[in-house]
Amino acid sequence: MKFLVNPSKFNKVADYVFLPVLIASIILFSLGLIFAFYLSPDDYQQGSTVRIMYVHVPSAWLALLTYAIMTIYSVTGLAFRIPFGFIINTAVAPIGAVFTLICIISGSLWGKPMWGTWWVWDARLTSVAILFIIYIIIIFMNLSFENRIVREKVVAIFVLVGSINLPIVKFSVDWWNTLHQPATISKLSKPSIDPSMMIPLFIMTFAFIMVGLAIAILRIKTEIISRKSYLN
Amino acid sequence: MMILNKIISFYYREYKLNLSGFQDILTNIIFFFVSIFIFIFSIGPDKETISIIGIGILWTLLLLSSTLSLRKFYQDDFENGNLLIMHLNGFSFGFIAILKTFSHFIFVQVPFLLSIPIACILLNIANDKLTYLFSSFIIGSFILSCLGSISSSMNLMNQRNFLLGSVIVMIFSVPIIIFSVGIVNLEENFNSLISILFGILIIVFAINPWASGLCLRIALENN
Numbered sequence: 001m002k003f004l005v006n007p008s009k010f011n012k013v014a015d016y017v018f019l020p021v022l023i024a025s026i027i028l029f030s031l032g033l034i035f036a037f038y039l040s041p042d043d044y045q046q047g048s049t050v051r052i053m054y055v056h057v058p059s060a061w062l063a064l065l066t067y068a069i070m071t072i073y074s075v076t077g078l079a080f081r082i083p084f085g086f087i088i089n090t091a092v093a094p095i096g097a098v099f100t101l102i103c104i105i106s107g108s109l110w111g112k113p114m115w116g117t118w119w120v121w122d123a124r125l126t127s128v129a130i131l132f133i134i135y136i137i138i139i140f141m142n143l144s145f146e147n148r149i150v151r152e153k154v155v156a157i158f159v160l161v162g163s164i165n166l167p168i169v170k171f172s173v174d175w176w177n178t179l180h181q182p183a184t185i186s187k188l189s190k191p192s193i194d195p196s197m198m199i200p201l202f203i204m205t206f207a208f209i210m211v212g213l214a215i216a217i218l219r220i221k222t223e224i225i226s227r228k229s230y231l232n
Numbered sequence: 233m234m235i236l237n238k239i240i241s242f243y244y245r246e247y248k249l250n251l252s253g254f255q256d257i258l259t260n261i262i263f264f265f266v267s268i269f270i271f272i273f274s275i276g277p278d279k280e281t282i283s284i285i286g287i288g289i290l291w292t293l294l295l296l297s298s299t300l301s302l303r304k305f306y307q308d309d310f311e312n313g314n315l316l317i318m319h320l321n322g323f324s325f326g327f328i329a330i331l332k333t334f335s336h337f338i339f340v341q342v343p344f345l346l347s348i349p350i351a352c353i354l355l356n357i358a359n360d361k362l363t364y365l366f367s368s369f370i371i372g373s374f375i376l377s378c379l380g381s382i383s384s385s386m387n388l389m390n391q392r393n394f395l396l397g398s399v400i401v402m403i404f405s406v407p408i409i410i411f412s413v414g415i416v417n418l419e420e421n422f423n424s425l426i427s428i429l430f431g432i433l434i435i436v437f438a439i440n441p442w443a444s445g446l447c448l449r450i451a452l453e454n455n
Contacts, residue, residue, distance in 0.1 A: 078446075126406075133403050137396065141386075144393035153450045154386050157443050158400070161382065164435075 005076065005084050007224045014217045021217070025210035032207045035200035052110040054200055057185075058208040059102040063131065064169060066096030066212070070138075071163040074156035086152035087227065089159060090142050091219040095212055097135035104128060115179060123172035124180040131169055134162045238321060242331055250339040256301065257340060261347050264297040268354055279356050286355035287365070287416045291409055294344060294369070298376050299398040301340055305384035306332065306448070316452060325448045326441030333374075333381045333440060341373040361416055368412040371429050378433075378440040379404050385447035389454065407432060 003009040036054040043050035070089050077085025107125070108118045119125065138155060145151035173182040185191045191198065250257070271289050275281060309315045309332075318328050348369065352362060383400040390396065408429070415425045 144390055147454050150389045150454045
């Protein structure tokens with residue numbers, strides 16, 4: 001498991017993994033889209049608009065997952081002085097921002113026919129918007145410092161401070177009465193979703209994970225190369 | 233007793249500095265009042281509307297005008313080397329952050345307390361809400377001082393884009409605004425809301441010395 005903290009080992013593993021990940025993402029995406037558009041049933045209340053869920057939910061999960069990964073790597077970077085954590089922070093932040101943006105846009109496209117409005121100031125929606133702005137601030141911080149060592153450490157501290165938002169996003173539907181529905185799958189009891197909808201949802205989730213992984217591998221490799229040239 | 237003497241001389245120095253630069257604090261307060269005028273001109277002088285949204289306007293402008301002075305939080309001490317001298321005198325960076333946070337609260341935020349009653353008259357807010365407003369403002373402005381300490385220490389080495397510091401403070405002050413405005417508008421929930429506000433204060437006050445101290449040390453090491 002050393003490739004998770006060591007840049008040269010990561011490069012070796014990434015060379016093996018990249019092509020299978022890319023192929024898997026293409027296959028899973030086509031399979032998932034076929035399932036989502038043709039093989040999954042309509043909802044009895046929402047009709048065909050329920051198919052937005054197959055994009056909305058995976059992107060929301062991955063937005064949170066990306067931030068959680070950044071938090072863990074910030075801790076390793078600051079506490080154990082492993083510079084690979086800072087590489088991950090720089091490389092992965094735009095991916096998380098894009099996933100959050102997809103989540104917000106698809107959610108508002110879903111909200112217009114179902115709730116009658118593009119946007120409400122509800123706890124879940126507001127906290128996700130704050131998550132998006134935190135990602136944007138991280139990207140801007142990466143651009144605006146001149147000293148590299150200061151930049152990566154300050155960004156890591158900001159990621160740690162901003163991780164307060166993660167439990168708020170997760171539990172906002174339980175703590176407040178929101179228009180957004182509470183969790184149906186990631187809860188302790190049995191998921192309250194039908195298998196005919198859960199299978200396409202999981203296929204789409206894995207497809208999103210594979211796409212995110214492929215882009216992340218490319219970005220991390222670029223970041224490692226740019227740091228090598230910086231040092232020379 | 234040595235450390236107590238040092239703390240007293242630290243605050244004496246802060247007092248002298250803030251007294252000589254008192255026009256900065258006055259400029260903040262004038263910015264606050266001019267923005268109130270602009271708000272009232274833009275929504276029209278209707279008394280009912282203003283008294284409904286007055287609390288929200290007041291809190292927004294307090295937040296905006298307290299982010300104006302963030303640039304001076306650590307920057308002067310950092311550039312003339314005083315932070316290093318304080319550290320060599322036996323203050324850890326976290327302790328410097330706590331002292332500076334209290335100094336910012338006393339010398340920058342407390343003068344706003346005097347301007348709040350006048351703003352209440354201008355915005356047509358009832359007198360009996362003044363106690364709620366004061367109690368929420370004292371806690372909320374201390375949270376804003378802590379957040380200001382964190383964001384300005386992060387942006388010490390940031391030469392290009394200092395506005396980012398204000399954005400950081402504003403994005404983390406969203407819960408403070410929600411609960412502080414809630415205290416004034418929903419008076420029957422006073423106890424529960426002020427407990428939540430105290431909880432936020434404790435969290436932020438615990439994070440502040442750690443984050444600001446680390447950022448100060450990183451900035452001084454790599455200067």
